[in-house]
Amino acid sequence: MSEIKTEFYKRNAAKAIKDPVLQHALSDVQNRLGPATALAYKNLPEGMALRQKAHEIRQFAINHLDILLETLVKKIRDRGGTVYFARDAADATSYCLKVAKENQIKMVVKGKSMVTEEIGLNKILEANQIEVNETDLGEYIIQLAGETPSHIIAPAIHKTRKEVAQLFTQKLGIPYCEDPPVLTQAARKTLRKKFLAADMGLSGCNLACAETGHITTVSNEGNIRMSTTMPKVHMAFMGMERVVARLEDHDALFRLLSRGAAAQNMAGYVSYIGGPRTEDQLDGPDQFHLVILDNGRSRILADPEFREILLCIRCAACLNVCPAYGKIGGHSYGYPYSGPIGAVITPLFVGVNRAKDLCCGEPLCGACKEACPVDIDLPRMLLGLRAKLAEGDPKWGVTQANSMEKIAFQIWSLIIRNRRVYDLALKTGSLIQKLLPKKNGMITTMPFIFKGWTQSRDIKPLARSSFLTQWKNRENKP
Amino acid sequence: MDKNKPVTLFIQCLVDSLYPEVGENMVQVFEKLGISVDIPLDQTCCGQPAFNSGYRREATTAAKRFIEIFESAKIIVCPSGSCVDMVKHQYPGLFKDGSLWQNRAKAVSAKIFELTQYLVDVLGVEDVGATFNGKVTYHDSCHLLRNLGVADQPRKLIANVKDIQLVEMADSEKCCGFGGTFSVKYPDISTAILEEKVDNIIATGADAVVGCDVSCLMNIQGMLNRRNSSIKSLHIAQILAG
Numbered sequence: 001m002s003e004i005k006t007e008f009y010k011r012n013a014a015k016a017i018k019d020p021v022l023q024h025a026l027s028d029v030q031n032r033l034g035p036a037t038a039l040a041y042k043n044l045p046e047g048m049a050l051r052q053k054a055h056e057i058r059q060f061a062i063n064h065l066d067i068l069l070e071t072l073v074k075k076i077r078d079r080g081g082t083v084y085f086a087r088d089a090a091d092a093t094s095y096c097l098k099v100a101k102e103n104q105i106k107m108v109v110k111g112k113s114m115v116t117e118e119i120g121l122n123k124i125l126e127a128n129q130i131e132v133n134e135t136d137l138g139e140y141i142i143q144l145a146g147e148t149p150s151h152i153i154a155p156a157i158h159k160t161r162k163e164v165a166q167l168f169t170q171k172l173g174i175p176y177c178e179d180p181p182v183l184t185q186a187a188r189k190t191l192r193k194k195f196l197a198a199d200m201g202l203s204g205c206n207l208a209c210a211e212t213g214h215i216t217t218v219s220n221e222g223n224i225r226m227s228t229t230m231p232k233v234h235m236a237f238m239g240m241e242r243v244v245a246r247l248e249d250h251d252a253l254f255r256l257l258s259r260g261a262a263a264q265n266m267a268g269y270v271s272y273i274g275g276p277r278t279e280d281q282l283d284g285p286d287q288f289h290l291v292i293l294d295n296g297r298s299r300i301l302a303d304p305e306f307r308e309i310l311l312c313i314r315c316a317a318c319l320n321v322c323p324a325y326g327k328i329g330g331h332s333y334g335y336p337y338s339g340p341i342g343a344v345i346t347p348l349f350v351g352v353n354r355a356k357d358l359c360c361g362e363p364l365c366g367a368c369k370e371a372c373p374v375d376i377d378l379p380r381m382l383l384g385l386r387a388k389l390a391e392g393d394p395k396w397g398v399t400q401a402n403s404m405e406k407i408a409f410q411i412w413s414l415i416i417r418n419r420r421v422y423d424l425a426l427k428t429g430s431l432i433q434k435l436l437p438k439k440n441g442m443i444t445t446m447p448f449i450f451k452g453w454t455q456s457r458d459i460k461p462l463a464r465s466s467f468l469t470q471w472k473n474r475e476n477k478p
Numbered sequence: 479m480d481k482n483k484p485v486t487l488f489i490q491c492l493v494d495s496l497y498p499e500v501g502e503n504m505v506q507v508f509e510k511l512g513i514s515v516d517i518p519l520d521q522t523c524c525g526q527p528a529f530n531s532g533y534r535r536e537a538t539t540a541a542k543r544f545i546e547i548f549e550s551a552k553i554i555v556c557p558s559g560s561c562v563d564m565v566k567h568q569y570p571g572l573f574k575d576g577s578l579w580q581n582r583a584k585a586v587s588a589k590i591f592e593l594t595q596y597l598v599d600v601l602g603v604e605d606v607g608a609t610f611n612g613k614v615t616y617h618d619s620c621h622l623l624r625n626l627g628v629a630d631q632p633r634k635l636i637a638n639v640k641d642i643q644l645v646e647m648a649d650s651e652k653c654c655g656f657g658g659t660f661s662v663k664y665p666d667i668s669t670a671i672l673e674e675k676v677d678n679i680i681a682t683g684a685d686a687v688v689g690c691d692v693s694c695l696m697n698i699q700g701m702l703n704r705r706n707s708s709i710k711s712l713h714i715a716q717i718l719a720g
Binding site: 010013014323324327367369387391409410440442444451455457458460461465470471 | 493498517522660665667671
């Protein structure tokens with residue numbers, strides 16, 4: 001499985017904020033895609049209502065997941081495809097390895113897939129002497145650099161043109177050049193050889209369809225189509241939630257997915273794959289394997305509070321509007337899924353305590369919900385996770401995260417229960433604040449937990465007398 | 479709707495303790511419109527700080543108290559979008575479905591309004607006869623904008639103030655980085671978001687930034703002061719009372 005570094009959220013965030021190159025890249029991607037996606041939704045013939053329709057489609061699919069998966073699987077098996085249900089990451093990767101060994105696979109080409117990042121597939125294949133080639137340009141760049149994706153659909157946004165030029169000179173042996181077409185051509189040339197030589201193709205699955213028994217992949221570079229049709233074995237990985245009932249549902253969802261991901265009306269390449277090559281077909285793999293991954297999803301499905309997160313189609317629209325993601329970037333989240341979707345799903349996958357900073361470390365502004373093409377209420381679930389951390393929850397194995405904070409809020413709730421006690425607390429506060437340093441009438445340094453505030457800003461002191469005290473005095477006057 | 483119907487004011491805790499002048503100005507706005515106000519003297523806090531930090535039991539204590547104090551009111555008006563959002567959208571969920579407390583919560587949530595929402599949408603007032611000499615820019619607070627859908631109402635009210643000039647900042651709908659306890663627990667991230675907001679405010683050349691939530695304004699004012707900027711941060715009631 002993927003390495004989990006969620007504990008370092010704060011530290012990595014602080015580092016990311018100080019990296020001017022990353023800051024420039026993040027604001028560029030957000031300024032480019034955030035408003036463009038909002039406009040693309042607005043320009044839909046159905047308008048914003050299509051998002052609610054898509055929400056219902058996904059909700060229906062999640063509520064009938066057992067039937068839909070069974071229908072999908074039967075159709076694929078009838079066409080000669082193999083389907084494997086993987087319980088967890090280890091189960092999925094060992095199945096892949098088993099098939100690779102049976103077919104004496106030496107080299108694989110891979111279309112971009114977040115679920116294979118989740119299970120840490122590349123490392124395991126490489127450890128077994130199988131050459132792995134990422135073929136999405138962004139993924140290829142970060143693979144050459146030995147890094148991980150920092151954005152769900154734009155994995156290399158943290159890298160500058162200069163860095164890519166240096167990397168290609170070093171790894172591909174081309175003369176130094178910063179021109180994107182030249183760099184793309186160099187990658188294309190190298191990858192073309194890999195496509196022709198690879199004996200296995202790996203891909204993800206954007207969405208499957210139960211009615212027709214297909215999986216669907218979308219890309220803008222055509223690389224997934226090459227990866228899934230040229231090698232003799234194709235293995236696709238899908239999260240078990242990525243299915244809808246009817247082909248008609250794909251229409252709404254792919255129009256929204258393309259808009260959410262890249263403000264496009266439709267991605268450049270959309271492929272429907274339902275099994276291996278048939279005898280009358282010239283292209284396509286001899287074997288088609290579909291790995292349907294659970295890896296914690298059943299547990300989410302069983303909880304009505306968080307089930308809604310399974311509606312997600314991983315378009316990354318929420319990353320492009322999130323003020324926190326826009327400053328800290330994808331690597332800070334310490335797991336393949338970043339931004340608001342990562343802040344909700346990663347704690348549910350790896351443990352809420354372990355990933356507590358992910359669900360507490362954003363200002364709850366709600367921009368993500370508005371940007372989501374399937375209208376997922378991400379803020380509601382962030383609040384739900386915080387409630388688990390506050391009280392603990394044995395069902396999810398969550399222990400109370402901060403007993404001091406709990407005590408503080410208990411005291412707070414005693415104070416606010418009685419106006420006289422409340423006034424006394426305000427009075428005490430206004431006496432204490434006399435000791436604190438001030439500038440232009442504002443406090444410049446706060447003690448204890450409040451010192452985070454005055455790290456970068458001042459704060460207005462408590463008023464000499466509260467509004468309600470003033471009002472009471474005014475009312476009492478004859 | 480009876481335009482002179484008395485209103486009950488819920489004074490956000492931050493207004494009460496840090497910005498009493500905002501409460502005073504809100505009262506003046508209503509007095510100017512000939513509307514009498516009632517202000518329950520034992521009110522404290524709606525419970526949002528506890529709720530947003532996950533402490534639902536403590537938030538429920540605050541909610542019950544709020545309901546007891548305000549359920550006899552006909553109309554509740556509050557100078558904060560995020561407190562109204564808390565009462566309107568979160569209170570009912572704190573109680574068991576179909577319970578008596580939930581019904582009481584729903585009854586209260588149906589009659590609470592944010593100040594500009596009440597003035598423009600309910601009373602149909604877009605000009606309160608105020609004057610302000612200067613250039614201002616408006617910051618959209620997150621919960622007010624996204625959860626209550628309030629964006630045009632304050633802008634209309636500002637536009638009708640005599641001698642005022644309203645200039646839009648870049649990304650006015652972007653968060654200021656406050657986020658309640660988030661701002662002290664994750665100061666680096668909060669600061670980075672705030673820096674961008676403050677840069678955008680300064681770039682407008684405005685004399686003041688105006689908003690409908692003192693929590694955001696307190697955050698913004700904190701950094702403006704740290705940067706020795708002369709730009710004021712003002713609650714909309716402070717403009718409308720002028």
